[in-house]
Structures are given as structure tokens and as C-alpha cells.
Amino acid sequence: MSWINETGPDRDVVMSSRVRIARNIADIPFPSIMQPQHAVQVAEKVRSCLPDLKSGSRFDFMYMRDVPAIERQILVEKHLASQDLMKRYEQSALIMDSREKITVMINEEDHIRMHCILPGFQLNPAWEQMNKVDDIIEQKVEYAYHEQLGYLTCCPTNVGTGMRASVMMHLPALTINKQMNLILQTISKIGLTARGIYGEGSEALGNIYQISNQITLGPSEEDIISNMIIACRQIMEKERIARKAVRKTGGIQFDDAVWRAFGILRNARVLELKEFMAYISQMRMGVSLGLIPGFSLEDVDGLMTAGQPAGVMRKTGRIMEGTELDAARADVIRKAIEELEKSKEKNI
Amino acid sequence: MLCQECKEREATVHVTKIINNRKTEMHLCEYCARQRDDFIQIPSFSVNDLIAGLMDFSHSQPAPEKAALAKCAACGMEYSQFKKMGRLGCQKCYEYFGRELGPVLRRIQGSSQHAGKVPRQAGSHLLRKKQLARWKTELKRAVELEAYERAAELRDKIKALEQALDSEGGGKR
Numbered sequence A: 001m002s003w004i005n006e007t008g009p010d011r012d013v014v015m016s017s018r019v020r021i022a023r024n025i026a027d028i029p030f031p032s033i034m035q036p037q038h039a040v041q042v043a044e045k046v047r048s049c050l051p052d053l054k055s056g057s058r059f060d061f062m063y064m065r066d067v068p069a070i071e072r073q074i075l076v077e078k079h080l081a082s083q084d085l086m087k088r089y090e091q092s093a094l095i096m097d098s099r100e101k102i103t104v105m106i107n108e109e110d111h112i113r114m115h116c117i118l119p120g121f122q123l124n125p126a127w128e129q130m131n132k133v134d135d136i137i138e139q140k141v142e143y144a145y146h147e148q149l150g151y152l153t154c155c156p157t158n159v160g161t162g163m164r165a166s167v168m169m170h171l172p173a174l175t176i177n178k179q180m181n182l183i184l185q186t187i188s189k190i191g192l193t194a195r196g197i198y199g200e201g202s203e204a205l206g207n208i209y210q211i212s213n214q215i216t217l218g219p220s221e222e223d224i225i226s227n228m229i230i231a232c233r234q235i236m237e238k239e240r241i242a243r244k245a246v247r248k249t250g251g252i253q254f255d256d257a258v259w260r261a262f263g264i265l266r267n268a269r270v271l272e273l274k275e276f277m278a279y280i281s282q283m284r285m286g287v288s289l290g291l292i293p294g295f296s297l298e299d300v301d302g303l304m305t306a307g308q309p310a311g312v313m314r315k316t317g318r319i320m321e322g323t324e325l326d327a328a329r330a331d332v333i334r335k336a337i338e339e340l341e342k343s344k345e346k347n348i
Numbered sequence B: 001m002l003c004q005e006c007k008e009r010e011a012t013v014h015v016t017k018i019i020n021n022r023k024t025e026m027h028l029c030e031y032c033a034r035q036r037d038d039f040i041q042i043p044s045f046s047v048n049d050l051i052a053g054l055m056d057f058s059h060s061q062p063a064p065e066k067a068a069l070a071k072c073a074a075c076g077m078e079y080s081q082f083k084k085m086g087r088l089g090c091q092k093c094y095e096y097f098g099r100e101l102g103p104v105l106r107r108i109q110g111s112s113q114h115a116g117k118v119p120r121q122a123g124s125h126l127l128r129k130k131q132l133a134r135w136k137t138e139l140k141r142a143v144e145l146e147a148y149e150r151a152a153e154l155r156d157k158i159k160a161l162e163q164a165l166d167s168e169g170g171g172k173r
């Protein structure tokens, strides 16, 4: 179970909401220059909070060096851990709850980076959960804190609240209408930023963007969250209007494009990541408008995760690249769709 | 994506080269990209560069040689090292590089005053310890300036706070 399979509010546009807070333990060098004994000291200190964390679900602690490479990559693609944590796997550790909603990364860029990820648009609940975990850890751990600068972080861009609130948004219609640049410019004026979440550079694979706060020092956590909520609500409404418009102007052509995308995902024998993401995006937009009956947004998001490189490699149990990987991806997706169809038939 | 050249660092510079009408793309880390001069660089936005740029900017006023020599006495991080990495070494770096960081923070963050959460347990303890230190410095100055009334006032405050901290400290840490 994780956020991917669960329904959440406004899931048609917002795939997930996430709040991260960065903390460092007082009087221990930051991970940028820490020695192995410091890393252990930090990890064990945070680990000692584990019994206090349990609330409804189980929390597990693991040193990253004990986790196989493919599993580590899966954690990254499920957005439960970062690439940075894996790069430092010799000294890093992770605490994760059994619902895969709360994770605490240890010795990433900062000593402690806690994340809460929830399905759909749920920034406030995510912040509340983080705040609770922070309170619990704080009872046993003294943080590096400065009266004027707030929580001290390894990179000055995180100092203050140490908080990054972000939402993952699917914005195909705004992208088609070339509205994204304007939106990005506008939100940057209120201290927010957006980037494509899959793929590199400026290209947003699958039309998926991550919107987050850029400023961490000055406004309070609650101010940052409410700013984000206001901005995201507006983007969400614009996307919904744009989707309806795209469908209306496209007519049968629009429906055709959605069904073709589904047809390709359902039948292809080789699927390159970029094209896979383009078809998934098309299918997701269709499903949000009631096309392709029997498939939910959660189903589509599950397919999206399954089709990422590590998702495919885990299913097949092998490290692959190139055409071999693309063929395996097509297999994984085809079988996943077949299974979804079978389970739907049974339910009817 | 990893850098094509060193296969170690994250590729943050994406460069394009056109030879005989053929386009070649390369994905390099900043370090490896800097080593080459045969590519037209399309630099992507990087936090490190941003910080480095802002640091340079804020230094055009105070003596830059002096800033370059700044060093954190707690962890040994040199200012020039921080400028290159964009990462600090320890919490004390914020104090030792305070003069350089101040303008940078105002520019990146738009503010240099935290208004958010305060650690509930350690926080109040910590803040009052800091308050204590401030009062003590002020007391010293007051005595030097022969402002005895203020000094007496501060002495009482310090005493009260010290007692309060002592009684808590026994149980807590």
C-alpha cells in the first residue's frame, strides 16, 4: 500500500502532496563534511526515537548499505527517498512507516529530512503529520537552531523553517495550451517554483510538474502552506477548464487520441520511457474526463510507477538498458493492464 | 542522470555541439563541463552557482580578500570551499560566515528573520540560554560604562534566569 493506490481529494489534477522538513542535530558536523563515526552517531540517535513514532502503523529503520541496489532505486522512484540519499548509501539510513507515507531520511544533505507524502491534494494534513513527527524526534534530539535564522541547514537555501512543501500536478491541458511558462513566471513572484518531475532539464515528461515553495526563511510554516494551497487551487481550476476546452474543441479527435494512447500501452512490444510517459499522460487525462471506463486515476498512476526504469527492473529482477529495457517495459505495462481488466471483470 | 564523463556526479550541464550538421548532445557535471572548452555551454540553473554569484555580488562592497580568508573555527570549512560547494560544514559556519551570508540570505530568501516553528523542548531552553549570554555581555558593557542602575537590573534578571534554567536542566538534560 502507498499513496499511489489510494484515492485522495482533487486526484484528477494533483497526484500527491508532500511536505519535507530538514533538521540537523546540534554540535555534529553536517553530512557535507561528517566523518563515518558522526554518521553512526546521528543515525543511532534518530533510531532511538523509533519506539515513540509508532502510531497506528509500524516504523522500520534501515541502513541503506543493507538495502539491495534495485530496492534503493525503487524507493527513489516511489518518491520515498532521494537519489542523494542513495548516493551516500554508505552512511545514510531511512526510517519508513508501513503505509509508505512518512519517511525520515538520515544523513542525506542534512542529518534529518522527514517527508510525508499523501495522495491527492492534502498539504495541510501532510504538514500536520510532519509537525507531529518533528515534535516526537525533538524530545530526544537537540536540533541546531538559531534564534534569528531558525533551523540551521547544510545549504542556506533551506534555512529557517527547513520546510519544502510540494505538490505533484498533472497538467496536460495547460501544457498543450502553452500556459506553463506564464504560470511558472507568475508563481515565482510569490516565492514558489515548478519543475518537471520525471526526466531531465526543462522537459516535463508526462506533463507532470512539481510545485514547491522556494523561500524557507521569513514566512511561517502555516503561511507557506496556505500560499501553496491558494496557488495550487488556481492552477487546478485552470487545468480543469483547459481539459474541458481541449476535449470540446478536439471532439472525436480528442477521444481518438486517448483511445489510441490506451491501445498502444495495451499492445505495444517496445515502449521507450519518453513515449510511454506521453501515452500515460494522454490516458490519464482521458480517464479524468470519464473515458476508458473501468480504469481509475489510481490505476493509471500505478502504471506510471510500474513503467519507470526501476519499476520495470524490479519486476524482471535484472539491470537493463536500451531496447531490452523498453521491451521489458512494454511487457510489464501490457500485463499490468491485462490484470486490471481481469480484476474489473470479476467485480462486475 | 549521471555525468557521461566521470560517471560519478549528477549531470547538471546539458551541452549541444554541431559538427558537420550533426548534433551531439552531452550531459556533464559542472566540474567536467568546466574542463572542456570545445562545447557551447547551455548552463542549467544551479543552486551552487546562484549562491556563488550572490556571494561575489555581496562582496563587491566589503574587502573581498578578507572574505576569501574567512574560515569556520569549529569545523575548518573555508569560505572559498563553501562558495564552491554551496554547502556549509556545521552550524557554527553560520556565525563565522555571518557577514557574508547575511546579504545572500536576504537575496535568496527575501528575509533574514525566522518567524516559524521554535523547537518546543530544546527551543525555549536554547533561546533562554542565548538570552542569558546576551544579558551577560550587556552587563559587562554596562559596568564598563558605569551604568550601575542598568547593571543592577541585568544582574537580577540573569540571576532569576540562571535559577530557572538550573532547575529545568537537572531533569531534562
Ligand SMILES: [Zn+2]
Binding pocket: B003, B004, B005, B006, B007, B008, B009, B028, B029, B030, B031, B032, B033
Ligand atoms: Zn563529471
Ligand SMILES: [Zn+2]
Binding pocket: B072, B073, B074, B075, B076, B077, B088, B089, B090, B091, B092, B093, B094
Ligand atoms: Zn563550520
